[in-house]
Amino acid sequence: xxxxxxxxxxxxxxxxxxxxxxxxxxxxxxxxxxxxxxxxxxxxxxxxxxxxxxxxxxxxxxxxxxxxxxxxxxxxxxxxxxxxxxxxxxxxxxxxxxxxxxxxxxxxxxxxxxxxxxxxxxxxxxxxxxxxxxxxxxxxxxxxxxxxxxxxxxxxxxxxxxxxxxxxxxxxxxxxxxxxxxxxxxxxxxxxxxxxxxxxx
Numbered sequence: 001x002x003x004x005x006x007x008x009x010x011x012x013x014x015x016x017x018x019x020x021x022x023x024x025x026x027x028x029x030x031x032x033x034x035x036x037x038x039x040x041x042x043x044x045x046x047x048x049x050x051x052x053x054x055x056x057x058x059x060x061x062x063x064x065x066x067x068x069x070x071x072x073x074x075x076x077x078x079x080x081x082x083x084x085x086x087x088x089x090x091x092x093x094x095x096x097x098x099x100x101x102x103x104x105x106x107x108x109x110x111x112x113x114x115x116x117x118x119x120x121x122x123x124x125x126x127x128x129x130x131x132x133x134x135x136x137x138x139x140x141x142x143x144x145x146x147x148x149x150x151x152x153x154x155x156x157x158x159x160x161x162x163x164x165x166x167x168x169x170x171x172x173x174x175x176x177x178x179x180x181x182x183x184x185x186x187x188x189x190x191x192x193x194x195x196x197x198x199x200x201x
Contacts, residue, residue, distance in 0.1 A: 008051070014039060015046040060097055061085055095122025103127065106165070108134040111200050113141045114161060116154035124157055127164045136167030139197050143174040170197050 004012070014032070017023040018039075023031070025039045032039070046052045061083040070079045082097045084090065102123065106112070110133075114120060140158040155171060162169035174187045188198070 008049075011042055011046040011049065011051055014042045015052045018043055019052060059100060091118060091122050092126075094119050095124075095126045098123035099126035099128070103130070106133060106136070108136070111137045111139060112161070112167070113139045114154060114157050115142050116152050116157055118152050120157055121152035124160045124164070127161065129164045131166040133165055133167065136165055137170060137200055138162045138165070138167045139170045139200060140172040141197075143172050143177075170200065172197060 010032075014028055017028050017031070018025070025036045025043070028034070029036050029039045034042075043052075047054070063081045063083060067079055067081040070076065070081060080097060080101055082093070084093045086093075088096075098119070102112075138158050138161045140154045142154050155173075158169045158171060161167070178184050178187065
């Protein structure tokens with residue numbers, strides 16, 4: 001057992017009362033004859049010094065080392081590399097992990113751009129319906145592919161996400177591919193909604 005001084009002992013005691021015994025900061029202050037502000041500072045210090053380590057139990061396992069290598073290699077802000085330890089169908093597993101992380105990070109006034117794919121459609125199916133976000137914009141970032149009327153097309157995905165998250169959908173009512181630049185320019189400039197999409201994005 002490591003030797004501890006009086007200050008560290010007090011930090012451990014306060015952390016124990018707060019996290020393990022569920023005492024409030026006011027109750028701890030009365031027990032130890034300290035102000036609530038002092039207790040609050042000591043709780044933070046216990047965390048800063050590693051006396052308290054908070055572990056968030058995710059609904060899936062991650063590969064931390066590979067995840068960090070991925071972030072470093074591709075200069076990303078964040079990434080998730082999840083382990084499919086239950087041998088669930090890959091498409092549904094990716095949809096569950098994607099939906100969980102989207103709703104974990106999404107916040108008021110965010111702009112979410114979506115395309116169309118089987119994986120994104122799986123994400124949409126796994127979203128938990130909510131109206132807790134304010135002023136969320138969902139943008140369809142690609143037009144329709146020829147003959148693509150399946151559930152994984154970008155129009156339906158934009159609509160479904162907007163409904164599940166209580167956001168406002170902006171739809172790209174045009175073909176995904178055109179034959180020349182003049183047609184492209186005409187399509188992008190003739191509708192106010194295209195200008196709104198370009199402004200938001």
